[in-house]
Amino acid sequence: MGNTVKRFKKTREARAQEVAQDYVEAIAELIEETGTARVIDLARKFGVSHVTVNRTIARLSKQDLVTSEAYKAIELTPRGKTLAHTVKERHAVVLQFLIDMGVPREVAVIDAEGIEHHVSRRTLEAFKRFSTSRNQLTLHSNKE
Amino acid sequence: MGNTVKRFKKTREARAQEVAQDYVEAIAELIEETGTARVIDLARKFGVSHVTVNRTIARLSKQDLVTSEAYKAIELTPRGKTLAHTVKERHAVVLQFLIDMGVPREVAVIDAEGIEHHVSRRTLEAFKRFSTSRNQLTLHSNKE
DNA sequence: CTTAAAGTGTAGCACAGGCTACAATTAAAA
DNA sequence: TTTTAATTGTAGCCTGTGCTACACTTTAAG
Numbered sequence: 001m002g003n004t005v006k007r008f009k010k011t012r013e014a015r016a017q018e019v020a021q022d023y024v025e026a027i028a029e030l031i032e033e034t035g036t037a038r039v040i041d042l043a044r045k046f047g048v049s050h051v052t053v054n055r056t057i058a059r060l061s062k063q064d065l066v067t068s069e070a071y072k073a074i075e076l077t078p079r080g081k082t083l084a085h086t087v088k089e090r091h092a093v094v095l096q097f098l099i100d101m102g103v104p105r106e107v108a109v110i111d112a113e114g115i116e117h118h119v120s121r122r123t124l125e126a127f128k129r130f131s132t133s134r135n136q137l138t139l140h141s142n143k144e
Numbered sequence: 145m146g147n148t149v150k151r152f153k154k155t156r157e158a159r160a161q162e163v164a165q166d167y168v169e170a171i172a173e174l175i176e177e178t179g180t181a182r183v184i185d186l187a188r189k190f191g192v193s194h195v196t197v198n199r200t201i202a203r204l205s206k207q208d209l210v211t212s213e214a215y216k217a218i219e220l221t222p223r224g225k226t227l228a229h230t231v232k233e234r235h236a237v238v239l240q241f242l243i244d245m246g247v248p249r250e251v252a253v254i255d256a257e258g259i260e261h262h263v264s265r266r267t268l269e270a271f272k273r274f275s276t277s278r279n280q281l282t283l284h285s286n287k288e
Numbered sequence: 289c290t291t292a293a294a295g296t297g298t299a300g301c302a303c304a305g306g307c308t309a310c311a312a313t314t315a316a317a318a
Numbered sequence: 319t320t321t322t323a324a325t326t327g328t329a330g331c332c333t334g335t336g337c338t339a340c341a342c343t344t345t346a347a348g
Contacts, residue, residue: 004190195326
Protein backbone atom coordinates (compact mmCIF):
# COMPACT_ATOMS: atom_id res chain seq x y z
CA MET A 1 0.00 0.00 0.00
CA GLY A 2 1.44 3.37 -1.07
CA ASN A 3 2.36 6.04 1.38
CA THR A 4 -0.20 8.44 0.03
CA VAL A 5 -2.89 5.83 0.45
CA LYS A 6 -1.84 5.25 4.05
CA ARG A 7 -1.90 8.95 4.69
CA PHE A 8 -5.45 9.37 3.43
CA LYS A 9 -6.67 6.26 5.19
CA LYS A 10 -5.29 7.61 8.43
CA THR A 11 -7.04 10.90 7.84
CA ARG A 12 -10.34 9.11 7.22
CA GLU A 13 -9.98 6.93 10.28
CA ALA A 14 -9.23 9.98 12.40
CA ARG A 15 -12.36 11.61 11.06
CA ALA A 16 -14.42 8.65 12.22
CA GLN A 17 -13.28 9.30 15.78
CA GLU A 18 -13.81 13.05 15.81
CA VAL A 19 -17.47 12.93 16.68
CA ALA A 20 -16.89 10.48 19.51
CA GLN A 21 -14.21 12.76 20.90
CA ASP A 22 -16.34 15.87 20.62
CA TYR A 23 -19.19 14.11 22.37
CA VAL A 24 -17.29 12.73 25.33
CA GLU A 25 -15.61 16.08 25.80
CA ALA A 26 -18.95 17.87 25.74
CA ILE A 27 -20.52 15.32 28.06
CA ALA A 28 -17.68 15.68 30.55
CA GLU A 29 -18.02 19.46 30.42
CA LEU A 30 -21.76 19.34 30.95
CA ILE A 31 -21.46 17.00 33.90
CA GLU A 32 -18.80 19.18 35.41
CA GLU A 33 -20.71 22.40 34.90
CA THR A 34 -24.32 21.40 35.43
CA GLY A 35 -24.23 18.01 37.10
CA THR A 36 -25.85 16.09 34.25
CA ALA A 37 -25.56 15.65 30.51
CA ARG A 38 -28.88 15.34 28.74
CA VAL A 39 -29.69 14.73 25.10
CA ILE A 40 -31.12 18.20 24.67
CA ASP A 41 -27.99 19.81 26.13
CA LEU A 42 -25.82 18.08 23.58
CA ALA A 43 -28.23 18.89 20.78
CA ARG A 44 -28.02 22.58 21.70
CA LYS A 45 -24.27 22.49 22.12
CA PHE A 46 -23.64 20.98 18.71
CA GLY A 47 -26.52 22.68 16.95
CA VAL A 48 -28.12 19.44 15.78
CA SER A 49 -31.48 17.84 16.48
CA HIS A 50 -32.00 15.64 19.52
CA VAL A 51 -32.50 12.74 17.11
CA THR A 52 -28.98 13.01 15.82
CA VAL A 53 -27.65 13.12 19.36
CA ASN A 54 -29.68 10.08 20.23
CA ARG A 55 -28.24 7.95 17.51
CA THR A 56 -24.73 9.12 18.18
CA ILE A 57 -25.13 8.26 21.85
CA ALA A 58 -26.31 4.79 20.85
CA ARG A 59 -23.15 4.35 18.84
CA LEU A 60 -20.92 5.65 21.62
CA SER A 61 -22.65 3.24 23.93
CA LYS A 62 -21.69 0.35 21.66
CA GLN A 63 -18.11 1.61 21.79
CA ASP A 64 -18.28 1.52 25.58
CA LEU A 65 -17.72 5.25 25.94
CA VAL A 66 -21.05 6.18 27.53
CA THR A 67 -23.95 4.52 29.28
CA SER A 68 -27.51 5.63 28.74
CA GLU A 69 -30.90 4.43 29.85
CA ALA A 70 -34.09 5.68 28.28
CA TYR A 71 -35.14 9.07 29.65
CA LYS A 72 -32.08 9.20 31.91
CA ALA A 73 -29.05 11.42 31.80
CA ILE A 74 -25.97 10.26 29.93
CA GLU A 75 -22.97 9.00 31.88
CA LEU A 76 -19.38 8.40 30.83
CA THR A 77 -17.82 4.98 31.23
CA PRO A 78 -14.25 4.81 32.59
CA ARG A 79 -13.06 4.59 29.00
CA GLY A 80 -15.18 7.60 28.15
CA LYS A 81 -13.75 9.58 31.04
CA THR A 82 -10.20 8.76 30.03
CA LEU A 83 -10.86 9.79 26.46
CA ALA A 84 -12.57 12.99 27.58
CA HIS A 85 -9.57 13.88 29.68
CA THR A 86 -7.11 13.30 26.86
CA VAL A 87 -9.21 15.27 24.40
CA LYS A 88 -9.71 18.15 26.80
CA GLU A 89 -5.99 18.46 27.41
CA ARG A 90 -5.14 18.29 23.73
CA HIS A 91 -7.81 20.86 22.94
CA ALA A 92 -6.37 23.23 25.52
CA VAL A 93 -2.85 22.82 24.16
CA VAL A 94 -3.92 23.50 20.58
CA LEU A 95 -6.00 26.52 21.54
CA GLN A 96 -3.26 28.03 23.68
CA PHE A 97 -0.76 27.36 20.93
CA LEU A 98 -2.80 29.20 18.31
CA ILE A 99 -3.27 32.12 20.64
CA ASP A 100 0.46 32.17 21.39
CA MET A 101 1.07 32.16 17.64
CA GLY A 102 -0.79 35.44 17.44
CA VAL A 103 -4.09 34.15 16.09
CA PRO A 104 -7.02 36.23 17.42
CA ARG A 105 -8.84 34.35 20.14
CA GLU A 106 -12.22 34.06 18.33
CA VAL A 107 -10.50 32.63 15.28
CA ALA A 108 -8.29 30.38 17.38
CA VAL A 109 -11.34 28.91 19.09
CA ILE A 110 -12.86 27.90 15.76
CA ASP A 111 -9.64 26.61 14.22
CA ALA A 112 -8.70 24.63 17.33
CA GLU A 113 -11.97 22.75 17.06
CA GLY A 114 -11.07 21.49 13.61
CA ILE A 115 -7.34 21.12 14.05
CA GLU A 116 -7.19 19.27 17.37
CA HIS A 117 -8.37 15.98 15.94
CA HIS A 118 -5.51 15.83 13.48
CA VAL A 119 -2.67 16.63 15.80
CA SER A 120 -0.39 13.65 16.47
CA ARG A 121 1.62 13.17 19.62
CA ARG A 122 4.75 14.58 17.99
CA THR A 123 2.98 17.67 16.73
CA LEU A 124 1.29 18.19 20.07
CA GLU A 125 4.68 18.06 21.75
CA ALA A 126 5.99 20.66 19.33
CA PHE A 127 3.01 22.89 20.11
CA LYS A 128 3.64 22.52 23.84
CA ARG A 129 7.31 23.35 23.45
CA PHE A 130 6.41 26.51 21.58
CA SER A 131 3.86 27.69 24.13
CA THR A 132 6.17 26.89 27.02
CA SER A 133 9.15 28.77 25.65
CA ARG A 134 6.98 31.69 24.65
CA ASN A 135 5.46 31.85 28.12
CA GLN A 136 8.87 31.67 29.76
CA LEU A 137 9.95 34.63 27.66
CA THR A 138 6.98 36.68 28.75
CA LEU A 139 7.73 35.86 32.35
CA HIS A 140 10.72 38.13 32.04
CA SER A 141 9.13 40.93 30.06
CA ASN A 142 5.48 40.88 31.06
CA LYS A 143 3.60 39.77 34.12
CA GLU A 144 0.42 38.82 32.12
CA MET B 145 -27.55 30.93 17.70
CA GLY B 146 -24.89 30.31 20.36
CA ASN B 147 -21.22 30.70 19.68
CA THR B 148 -20.51 27.07 20.36
CA VAL B 149 -23.16 26.05 17.87
CA LYS B 150 -21.65 28.34 15.24
CA ARG B 151 -18.23 26.89 15.92
CA PHE B 152 -19.38 23.32 15.39
CA LYS B 153 -21.44 24.22 12.35
CA LYS B 154 -18.39 25.84 10.81
CA THR B 155 -16.35 22.75 11.51
CA ARG B 156 -18.97 20.57 9.88
CA GLU B 157 -19.23 22.78 6.83
CA ALA B 158 -15.47 22.76 6.48
CA ARG B 159 -15.54 18.98 6.64
CA ALA B 160 -18.00 18.88 3.77
CA GLN B 161 -15.49 20.73 1.58
CA GLU B 162 -12.46 18.64 2.48
CA VAL B 163 -13.06 15.91 -0.03
CA ALA B 164 -13.62 18.40 -2.82
CA GLN B 165 -10.37 20.12 -1.93
CA ASP B 166 -8.41 16.89 -1.75
CA TYR B 167 -9.77 15.83 -5.12
CA VAL B 168 -9.05 19.01 -7.05
CA GLU B 169 -5.57 19.12 -5.56
CA ALA B 170 -4.94 15.51 -6.56
CA ILE B 171 -6.37 16.08 -10.02
CA ALA B 172 -4.17 19.12 -10.56
CA GLU B 173 -1.13 17.15 -9.41
CA LEU B 174 -1.91 14.23 -11.69
CA ILE B 175 -2.40 16.48 -14.70
CA GLU B 176 0.83 18.27 -13.97
CA GLU B 177 2.82 15.09 -13.43
CA THR B 178 1.32 12.67 -15.92
CA GLY B 179 -0.71 14.76 -18.33
CA THR B 180 -4.09 13.31 -17.40
CA ALA B 181 -6.18 12.51 -14.34
CA ARG B 182 -8.13 9.28 -14.63
CA VAL B 183 -10.57 7.65 -12.26
CA ILE B 184 -8.19 4.82 -11.49
CA ASP B 185 -5.36 7.21 -10.64
CA LEU B 186 -7.51 8.96 -8.05
CA ALA B 187 -8.77 5.65 -6.68
CA ARG B 188 -5.17 4.54 -6.14
CA LYS B 189 -4.11 7.86 -4.71
CA PHE B 190 -6.86 7.91 -2.11
CA GLY B 191 -7.01 4.18 -1.51
CA VAL B 192 -10.68 3.89 -2.38
CA SER B 193 -12.54 1.98 -5.06
CA HIS B 194 -13.08 3.49 -8.50
CA VAL B 195 -16.78 3.56 -7.70
CA THR B 196 -16.28 5.98 -4.87
CA VAL B 197 -14.17 8.19 -7.10
CA ASN B 198 -16.81 8.08 -9.76
CA ARG B 199 -19.55 9.34 -7.52
CA THR B 200 -17.35 11.99 -5.99
CA ILE B 201 -16.43 13.24 -9.44
CA ALA B 202 -20.13 13.42 -10.30
CA ARG B 203 -20.67 15.60 -7.25
CA LEU B 204 -17.70 17.82 -8.04
CA SER B 205 -19.06 18.17 -11.53
CA LYS B 206 -22.35 19.49 -10.13
CA GLN B 207 -20.33 21.97 -8.09
CA ASP B 208 -18.64 23.12 -11.30
CA LEU B 209 -15.19 22.10 -10.14
CA VAL B 210 -14.45 19.44 -12.75
CA THR B 211 -15.74 18.32 -16.12
CA SER B 212 -15.94 14.67 -17.03
CA GLU B 213 -17.27 12.71 -19.98
CA ALA B 214 -17.80 8.98 -19.84
CA TYR B 215 -14.56 7.07 -20.38
CA LYS B 216 -12.60 10.30 -20.71
CA ALA B 217 -10.00 11.85 -18.46
CA ILE B 218 -11.10 14.33 -15.80
CA GLU B 219 -10.49 18.03 -16.33
CA LEU B 220 -10.60 20.95 -13.93
CA THR B 221 -12.89 23.89 -14.58
CA PRO B 222 -11.50 27.38 -14.03
CA ARG B 223 -13.10 27.31 -10.56
CA GLY B 224 -11.48 23.94 -9.96
CA LYS B 225 -8.09 25.24 -10.99
CA THR B 226 -8.37 28.23 -8.72
CA LEU B 227 -9.37 26.05 -5.78
CA ALA B 228 -6.56 23.58 -6.51
CA HIS B 229 -4.06 26.41 -6.49
CA THR B 230 -5.29 27.79 -3.18
CA VAL B 231 -5.33 24.36 -1.57
CA LYS B 232 -1.86 23.48 -2.84
CA GLU B 233 -0.39 26.65 -1.45
CA ARG B 234 -2.07 26.23 1.92
CA HIS B 235 -0.96 22.63 2.10
CA ALA B 236 2.63 23.65 1.44
CA VAL B 237 2.50 26.33 4.12
CA VAL B 238 1.09 23.98 6.75
CA LEU B 239 3.57 21.22 5.93
CA GLN B 240 6.55 23.56 6.01
CA PHE B 241 5.31 25.06 9.24
CA LEU B 242 5.07 21.71 10.98
CA ILE B 243 8.53 20.78 9.79
CA ASP B 244 9.87 24.12 11.00
CA MET B 245 8.21 23.44 14.34
CA GLY B 246 10.40 20.38 14.67
CA VAL B 247 7.84 17.73 13.76
CA PRO B 248 9.49 14.81 11.93
CA ARG B 249 8.76 14.97 8.21
CA GLU B 250 6.82 11.68 7.98
CA VAL B 251 4.57 12.76 10.83
CA ALA B 252 4.23 16.27 9.47
CA VAL B 253 3.05 14.91 6.12
CA ILE B 254 0.23 12.98 7.78
CA ASP B 255 -0.79 15.76 10.17
CA ALA B 256 -0.72 18.41 7.46
CA GLU B 257 -3.24 16.40 5.48
CA GLY B 258 -5.75 16.58 8.31
CA ILE B 259 -4.91 20.03 9.64
CA GLU B 260 -4.82 22.02 6.42
CA HIS B 261 -8.57 21.99 5.94
CA HIS B 262 -9.16 23.69 9.27
CA VAL B 263 -6.66 26.48 9.01
CA SER B 264 -8.27 29.88 8.60
CA ARG B 265 -6.66 32.80 6.84
CA ARG B 266 -5.48 34.28 10.11
CA THR B 267 -3.91 31.07 11.31
CA LEU B 268 -2.29 30.50 7.94
CA GLU B 269 -0.75 33.94 8.17
CA ALA B 270 0.60 33.13 11.63
CA PHE B 271 2.10 29.91 10.27
CA LYS B 272 3.74 31.79 7.42
CA ARG B 273 5.18 34.40 9.77
CA PHE B 274 6.71 31.66 11.89
CA SER B 275 8.28 29.81 8.95
CA THR B 276 9.58 33.02 7.45
CA SER B 277 11.27 34.25 10.62
CA ARG B 278 12.68 30.82 11.33
CA ASN B 279 14.11 30.59 7.84
CA GLN B 280 15.64 34.04 8.09
CA LEU B 281 17.33 32.98 11.30
CA THR B 282 18.83 29.88 9.68
CA LEU B 283 20.13 32.02 6.85
CA HIS B 284 22.63 33.41 9.30
CA SER B 285 23.56 30.23 11.14
CA ASN B 286 23.08 27.42 8.64
CA LYS B 287 23.15 27.14 4.85
CA GLU B 288 20.66 24.23 4.73
C1' DC C 289 -53.93 16.02 40.99
C1' DT C 290 -54.36 17.30 36.50
C1' DT C 291 -52.68 19.45 32.57
C1' DA C 292 -49.30 21.73 29.75
C1' DA C 293 -44.54 22.02 28.50
C1' DA C 294 -40.18 20.05 27.97
C1' DG C 295 -37.54 16.33 26.96
C1' DT C 296 -36.86 11.76 24.89
C1' DG C 297 -37.68 7.98 21.69
C1' DT C 298 -38.80 5.98 17.07
C1' DA C 299 -40.11 5.72 12.13
C1' DG C 300 -38.71 6.98 7.97
C1' DC C 301 -36.41 10.04 4.61
C1' DA C 302 -32.00 12.33 2.37
C1' DC C 303 -27.21 12.56 1.18
C1' DA C 304 -22.14 11.49 1.46
C1' DG C 305 -18.91 8.18 1.05
C1' DG C 306 -17.53 3.46 1.66
C1' DC C 307 -18.09 -1.37 -0.70
C1' DT C 308 -18.84 -5.79 -4.20
C1' DA C 309 -20.51 -7.63 -8.35
C1' DC C 310 -21.29 -7.29 -12.92
C1' DA C 311 -21.70 -4.85 -17.57
C1' DA C 312 -19.70 -1.86 -21.02
C1' DT C 313 -15.93 0.37 -23.17
C1' DT C 314 -11.22 1.40 -24.38
C1' DA C 315 -6.45 0.10 -24.83
C1' DA C 316 -2.97 -3.31 -25.44
C1' DA C 317 -1.24 -7.95 -26.89
C1' DA C 318 -1.24 -11.79 -29.76
C1' DT D 319 -7.85 -8.15 -36.44
C1' DT D 320 -9.18 -10.54 -32.70
C1' DT D 321 -8.76 -11.40 -28.06
C1' DT D 322 -7.49 -10.14 -23.54
C1' DA D 323 -6.58 -6.86 -20.00
C1' DA D 324 -7.44 -2.53 -17.98
C1' DT D 325 -10.48 0.98 -17.15
C1' DT D 326 -14.93 2.97 -16.50
C1' DG D 327 -19.81 2.78 -15.52
C1' DT D 328 -24.05 1.09 -12.98
C1' DA D 329 -26.95 -1.45 -9.60
C1' DG D 330 -27.53 -2.11 -5.12
C1' DC D 331 -25.97 -2.64 -0.39
C1' DC D 332 -24.04 -0.57 4.27
C1' DT D 333 -22.98 3.06 7.77
C1' DG D 334 -22.74 7.78 9.56
C1' DT D 335 -24.89 11.98 10.23
C1' DG D 336 -28.33 15.20 9.21
C1' DC D 337 -33.63 16.08 9.17
C1' DT D 338 -39.20 16.18 10.22
C1' DA D 339 -43.13 14.20 12.16
C1' DC D 340 -45.28 11.96 15.60
C1' DA D 341 -45.58 9.17 20.03
C1' DC D 342 -44.27 8.62 24.71
C1' DT D 343 -42.43 10.01 29.32
C1' DT D 344 -41.02 13.23 32.71
C1' DT D 345 -41.20 17.64 34.76
C1' DA D 346 -43.29 21.76 36.01
C1' DA D 347 -47.45 24.87 36.41
C1' DG D 348 -52.05 25.46 37.65
